[in-house]
């Protein structure tokens with residue numbers, strides 16, 4: 001199956017359109033080696049390294065993809081379309097808006113955007129994307145989200161490492177959906193047979209900038225912090241809600257993307273805060289790790305308000321700014337160890 005790549009700074013790109021067009025939607029997450037050198041020629045170093053690593057991968061690998069779409073995301077990356085247009089070799093580069101708001105005007109606007117993208121794909125690839133195909137794509141997407149929801153719940157009761165969870169999500173957003181479903185079913189069998197949640201680990205909620213490499217999940221694991229809930233795009237934001245099926249396919253897709261757990265790229269902040277607070281109140285969460293990658297202003301703006309809200313319910317919280325590096329950051333590791341000591345004191 002042909003691969004169609006997309007770049008969204010959180011979870012904004014309606015990948016169901018690509019599934020319906022019989023291509024594999026592939027979320028660009030940068031290469032395993034953290035490379036940004038090629039992109040650094042065009043994007044200054046005070047822009048987050050996530051975005052630079054995505055461009056770097058696209059410059060190197062775009063010949064493997066039938067086309068690329070960029071979805072309206074954070075302010076830092078919205079303006080990078082022209083850079084991609086200039087420096088990434090591809091036959092088809094498309095920008096799709098995803099509105100900031102969720103009201104009726106935003107809804108109608110997004111419907112128009114999706115129809116325009118369908119028309120552009122049909123014209124370029126000489127295909128027809130029917131409403132039935134969109135309906136089937138929604139069913140596939142929902143099947144995957146249900147499997148992920150069930151896997152996610154096991155994090156609270158079973159011994160499933162942070163890295164294993166991240167690897168499952170990464171596989172899901174980068175591989176053909178017909179491979180993803182049996183893969184998730186086999187992971188489910190495995191995780192169900194796992195030992196109970198380890199007594200030496202602290203269950204935490206993880207929030208902030210998207211994490212694109214497993215290294216940071218591993219760092220949390222090493223200090224005995226186990227991510228049992230999150231609101232990341234390569235995480236719960238991707239599967240927490242299902243695509244509705246009560247209206248026509250395009251309206252259903254629009255309603256889904258306007259109502260998923262919100263990121264800091266969308267306003268207002270309240271739905272995002274409520275999602276985190278609700279998880280902290282209903283699950284056995286020992287603390288919250290809020291982290292941003294350096295220069296991610298989007299999530300940095302929200303962090304102080306989030307911290308105040310969590311402290312008001314006496315939920316321990318740590319906020320960290322991390323580098324984009326393949327090496328363990330010892331300073332952050334030390335701060336996390338101190339946070340774990342605080343959680344231990346709370347436990348006693």
Ligand code: SF4
Nearest residue numbers: 009048074076209296
């Ligand atoms: S990490 Fe932050 S600044 Fe970078 S792409 Fe994501 S939201 Fe934008």
